[in-house]
Amino acid sequence: MADTGTGLVLGYDGVHPFSRVQLTGRASVQELLRTVLDPLEPFFSPLKARVRCPGATAVRFDQTASEVEGICRPLWGLACLLAGGGEYRGTQWWVDGIRAGTDPDSSEYWGYPRDNDQRMVEMCPLGYALAVAPVIWQSLSPSERVNVENWLGNSINEKKFAPPYISVAVCFMPNTNWLWFRVFANLGLKKNGGKFSQDRLDADIEHLNTFYRGGGWSNDGPEGIHQMDYYSSSFAIHFLQLLYAKLAGEDEPARAAEFKRRAQACALDLVHYYDKEGRSIPFGRSVGYRFAMVSFWGALAYAGVELPAPLTWGMVKGIVLRHFRWWQTQHDMWSPSGTLTVGYSYPNMYMAENYNSPGSPYWACLAFICLAVPETHPFWTSKEENHWDVIPKIKALEQPGHIMSNLGGHCMLLSSGQACSYPMKGTHSKYGSFAYSSAYAYSVPPGLFTLEQYALASQLGLSDDGGEYWKTRRLSESRLETAPDGSGPVLVSLWAPFPDVKIKTYLVPPTAAAPNWHLRVHHIAAGREVMTADGAFAISNQRAGDGRYLDLYDAAKAEGTRPKLIGNYDLSTPEAWATGAQGAFAVSKGAVGIRALERDLLAGGGGERTATLVNADPNSNLVESRTTIPTLQHTIRRGRAVWYVSAIYAKPSGDGVPRQSYLDGWDSPPAIPAWLADDMARTAPSKGGISSRL
Template structure:
């Protein structure tokens, strides 16, 4: 889709939103069990088994059904109400063959219990109040198992207990004030700068910040009795969301693609959830019309590329089915957490958001350059091609100093709305795209997880970031936990690498200095953006420049690397069936002798969908701690590299 087509796309009306919701619900409900207690779409059984799959299908579509019912104030949706009332009665019936897995039987039920509680509260007059006394008692008994539970993971799961216990309190069930106080305190310990929230104690920044850690506080604040429990915190939660959304809207491409980064990407348009949360909270800094447009672009993006599919089902993948993108625990109904992105339909037709003037996203309005200090990100969005790029110096789903493998979905140096990190088994063992790695004689590439974020800042019209990594090789352990973190195993030091990024428009000047090198290191490899398509990208490489090109809408998308300073040779490395965006992926790289004379290596890394500038014009000179850059469009800038390290080496 061309940028011009994107710019003229008309936002959906509320009727179109509800029609889309009805389509999703109809597709899923066809796979309901006789008693409606489980919904199990076709597909490979998830890692937690068929019974959990069925519970996920009920609970996650119940989110969407609840939004639909609440938005109509219970009018004209009797069939939907009847379906889920029957399913609830079946789910909590201990003798039903399609009953729900209970929280004490499997931890995943604690996740799904949160969806049940939020929607039972949101639709109280139309569903909870219609349940007979025995069923209400059974629901309370089902949810009670979570009270006092100390086995919740230290991440966004804390909100699952908060919302369940808040609902229990509202219906006279057991609850614990200490549980809620502890969980709110834990949430606050994850809060970082500028409204960003880490998904746990690690440097885990991804879509969970928006679709969980900001989403639930806003819904919780609207639950019955929550005001009694909040201790007046809601204005601070809204202020944090307000600040976060100023960055979140800048992470959506003009074609509606969210940033392809982080775990649980099969949830797809759940990425729209924080925008609707912002509308509910009436945040002051981002207009309602811009939030509605951001949500609309995301949901419409996936609708246009086949999610839901021809059977009106959401599959495990990104554009289409691609099972490798899922985590080990994911099942055929897991993708229905995407329905969080449909929260807006809970707002009735007379809500002012539906008539608010449309406002463009930052990448639609012009070129956008900013930093996210908490995540160590440099963000560059370019209006001409509608692409948003992130250069990453601070997120690795780990902690500083750790020696785990690089997670492809967290630790790469770059992510964008037009490319996807490679995601096959090899990608977890051997970092390639968007990396700076030391490679040994056996072809093992080093990992950088545990790196030290030095700084991110705006320097005139250039975003600058830096990190230093104790690079290490890893021998993977036999058993791995496939929840998004990098692989574990025995590690061997490979060297110490300083990387500084200068980012402007579609370009990054990547400055690399190997401060220490292990005896086994043979090659320093600098990888660029991965391009993937079902037809192999067109590639070329000469001594200094490697380039890959694929069609994109009416134009083309180019990824290239060009050596600007130091020694090295350009090449293209290809991988098959390694990307959710296509069966063949190509990565341009620069490689040099790891043990060459101490020097800066400078590479121009480009991801360009508009043919901007001429990479052959680019140059860089590093001397005395200063980097003088001439960019492909002829603009010249100078940067003080000593600001990013007290003892930055000078070229020798």
């Protein structure tokens, strides 16, 4: 690592200053933020109104808006630092930038927002910064304040929001969490005595309340959309509700109390998304915002929420600091100049949304809301504690439609029914996968040809053209049920990858007796011949010693695959295949695997399933750039119906987990629950047909 005087340069084996900070308390987190902000210095425009982060990638909006993202999104961190009494040497850069960016006569004017304009999103951090960092407004002349009022307030308040599914061409403002951004544009002006619209602010909040579904959860959109990801909690809705409760609570105590009540209820669900290693479960879109996944927890402290039992402030502090520490181990997420990249653990355009510009990842700065929390708050004064021993090991979350598991060394959610309401790259991976793990992130397709490119981690794919193109679950009807024997929750979904191929899927969570296994059971009625591929989790395909691809499993090294991992496009080598009952596994950073339990229930469907390792195309997984996926394959003949019972194994590596123990549970898969075996027996294989009701 070298410092040229014009910015950070990371060379071979360079370690970002972010990873060198020893996180202990508030002052260390302040320093952590500074290591995020410092590398931006060389990329400010001459008048400081724009930041052009490295990376010349285009997005769905214009280049100026991309550079407005570059200056406004880091404001989340800077504003929280200043609100908590901290200091930053570059504060004046942002003051000057806001002055020039809102001046219509400036060469660096940000531009008046058009319909569906990204500029409206960036008004949110600016509005919050104005509300909590008086230095900004106080540094502006009367005419400059009018410029801010015109750009921040007048421009967005004239926009109407569109009903769902309306054509983008006539949409003025998305009917989603975006409405919160206008609330904060108005709130920032209101806090400084500027011109704002109370009517618009109130109307937006009342409409946003129609997104509330109960149990603390809000949907990211109106009725008819089922999308409850991190936007419902840390990225937008809960986070901004709590900030609003803090800033407007004295004037609106009833509204603030309701937002806090929702947060209390949701906290008991959201705590299941974070594991003992500091990782959160990647799920849904925009996970490239990285450590923003924990902003909800700092916002609880900021808003003065009383924690629901059994949570303590020591546990909340532990969630936040452990999360930061995990990200400190992800050295590849930085550009050579020290800025955040588009991606997750490494630069990755395959998983990016079409709105992810080079400045987009700085929404991660929401996580620094904890810096606005006074140093006397128990969030800072408490000793770090763990939460995983006091929360339920298995819990059904009604509103997002998840079953959460805190067994087997990782946090995992089983999911059915969610879907993004508009076209999105890899949407079937981000919402339609069966399982999502804090230890084994989801994979997205880097191409659309053969299994290697589809990277079907935790998905069932079906092909009717001999294996070139594959379809997976995207839209489904789903319901949470209690198993008939009362043993626990079960997720059931109905879906149809082709009009004449109907599938009913049961997802059964781990048990205390088999903590590293979950069951995925499919009843498939095929109106056409289809090949199937049922994938386990993706795991690192690298040997520990030299980084080369995994060999056949070596028990002495506790590393490798079984059967043998063969290179792409080689589908006929006998050593690469095993029976479905034998299954396939891979061992590197822990172990993952899959095996078939259906025994003779495939009669007439085309023979027994087989097991193999799919050498997924590089950069398909969010965390590991080279992965393999244990997979069961089969062909169902036209007009036939089959039952698949897939047992999926996962035992992550971690502190205190010996390598030799990674496969300890592999030879003891769970039995098919009796209630499910009875259901399977009632629906004979090969007769076709599937119930259309849940």
